[in-house]
Amino acid sequence: MRVLVTGGAGYIGSVVTAELLGAGHQVTVLDDLSTGHADAVPEGAEFVRTSITEAHDVLAAGRFDAVLHFAAKSLVAESVVKPELYWQNNVVGSFALLESMRRHGVRKMVFSSTAATYGEPETTPIPESSPTRPTNPYGAGKLAIDEMLTSYAVAHGLAAVSLRYFNVAGARITPDGMLGERHATETHLIPIALQVAAGLRPQLQVNGVHYPTPDGSCVRDYIHVLDLADAHLRAIEWTREHSEGHLICNLGSGGGSSVREVIDSVRRVTGKPTPAVDAPNRPGDPAVLIASNAKAAAELGWRPTRGLDEMVADAWTFLQTRQPSESAG
Ligand SMILES: NC(=O)c1ccc[n+]([C@@H]2O[C@H](COP(=O)([O-])OP(=O)(O)OC[C@H]3O[C@@H](n4cnc5c(N)ncnc54)[C@H](O)[C@@H]3O)[C@@H](O)[C@H]2O)c1
Numbered sequence: 219m220r221v222l223v224t225g226g227a228g229y230i231g232s233v234v235t236a237e238l239l240g241a242g243h244q245v246t247v248l249d250d251l252s253t254g255h256a257d258a259v260p261e262g263a264e265f266v267r268t269s270i271t272e273a274h275d276v277l278a279a280g281r282f283d284a285v286l287h288f289a290a291k292s293l294v295a296e297s298v299v300k301p302e303l304y305w306q307n308n309v310v311g312s313f314a315l316l317e318s319m320r321r322h323g324v325r326k327m328v329f330s331s332t333a334a335t336y337g338e339p340e341t342t343p344i345p346e347s348s349p350t351r352p353t354n355p356y357g358a359g360k361l362a363i364d365e366m367l368t369s370y371a372v373a374h375g376l377a378a379v380s381l382r383y384f385n386v387a388g389a390r391i392t393p394d395g396m397l398g399e400r401h402a403t404e405t406h407l408i409p410i411a412l413q414v415a416a417g418l419r420p421q422l423q424v425n426g427v428h429y430p431t432p433d434g435s436c437v438r439d440y441i442h443v444l445d446l447a448d449a450h451l452r453a454i455e456w457t458r459e460h461s462e463g464h465l466i467c468n469l470g471s472g473g474g475s476s477v478r479e480v481i482d483s484v485r486r487v488t489g490k491p492t493p494a495v496d497a498p499n500r501p502g503d504p505a506v507l508i509a510s511n512a513k514a515a516a517e518l519g520w521r522p523t524r525g526l527d528e529m530v531a532d533a534w535t536f537l538q539t540r541q542p543s544e545s546a547g
């Protein structure tokens with residue numbers, strides 16, 4: 219298929235682009251490089267540097283079959299202090315993209331949604347039928363985009379899949395090159411812990427040690443970026459097989475790891491001491507977020523295959539290929 223990938227210069231979008239090319243799809247990446255890197259766009263993909271609000275010319279020229287929409291701001295804490303940035307960039311931007319697609323007859327989309335659409339869960343693991351009560355503007359905006367897709371599917375014959383990622387980690391390591399997480403402002407646990415292991419940061423904070431969990435630290439559901447990419451290839455097939463409709467699926471392992479278990483994995487994999495200190499709760503952090511992945515299995519035939527140590531090991535290999543000045547942040 220001819221696929222437009224928005225956000226394809228970012229972490230997840232670049233990995234999925236590489237896998238799409240490997241599967242024989244033709245890919246154009248559209249990215250404004252606000253948090254992405256031009257050199258992350260895999261060889262073999264065309265690259266257009268622009269915003270999703272300016273996608274009409276690319277869509278007019280491209281005769282695309284589908285859009286994979288990764289482009290977004292995605293820092294939860296930033297969304298709390300700068301909500302306007304998130305409503306503008308993510309929600310208004312996605313609306314403009316959808317309208318451009320409608321104008322140019324592109325009726326298939328796979329969208330990067332998030333576990334943050336659920337907010338504080340009522341049940342664990344979280345099924346897609348759970349109430350959606352996001353606790354920050356990032357999650358609220360992603361939920362608004364999911365709603366947009368539902369309404370366009372009903373009214374305008376869109377076939378869309380929203381994939382609600384839980385905590386994405388790991389890297390794509392191949393003889394041809396490596397793609398991984400390279401955020402100027404890094405907030406994610408695994409890359410931060412690995413930067414500590416590498417000596418790029420003195421220590422790591424465990425954000426909250428009195429949660430109602432076995433060891434007191436927060437539990438999250440970590441998923442390897444390559445398992446995530448596999449789900450995207452399957453989601454594109456779903457849009458090929460359905461002329462309209464909106465499928466929403468969680469993408470997680472179905473199990474959880476605490477912050478302390480992640481730090482133990484980093485110590486085990488790297489063999490480095492990785493000092494960690496107890497710290498206050500991070501505002502807005504739910505104690506436990508674990509996905510039910512039964513729907514993704516039933517609808518897409520998807521099952522994750524890579525565990526926590528593999529995610530940590532691949533992210534460690536990736537970090538060690540970067541210059542220290544690029545890695546700390
Ligand atoms: N990383 C995670 O754990 C996680 C979890 C849930 C959902 N997500 C979602 O997955 C997607 C990808 O996340 P990521 O971790 O790869 O982030 P990232 O910041 O590495 O990638 C996002 C990319 O989008 C681009 N972009 C942002 N706004 C744009 C705009 N208006 N026009 C064009 N390009 C724009 C950025 O330059 C960047 O290359 C995001 O939508 C994010 O919300 C990520």
Ligand SMILES: O=c1ccn([C@@H]2O[C@H](COP(=O)(O)OP(=O)(O)O[C@H]3O[C@H](CO)[C@@H](O)[C@H](O)[C@H]3O)[C@@H](O)[C@H]2O)c(=O)[nH]1
Nearest residue numbers: 292332333334384385405406407410423424425436477500
């Ligand atoms: O230095 C750190 C960094 C993080 N944490 C904790 O580690 C856990 C995981 O944090 P992080 O890696 O920042 O991920 P989340 O906050 O769970 O958010 C990710 O996962 C969500 C879905 O679960 C997505 O919506 C978000 O986009 C994505 O950033 C949380 O309890 C954090 O408080 C620490 O203790 N110390």
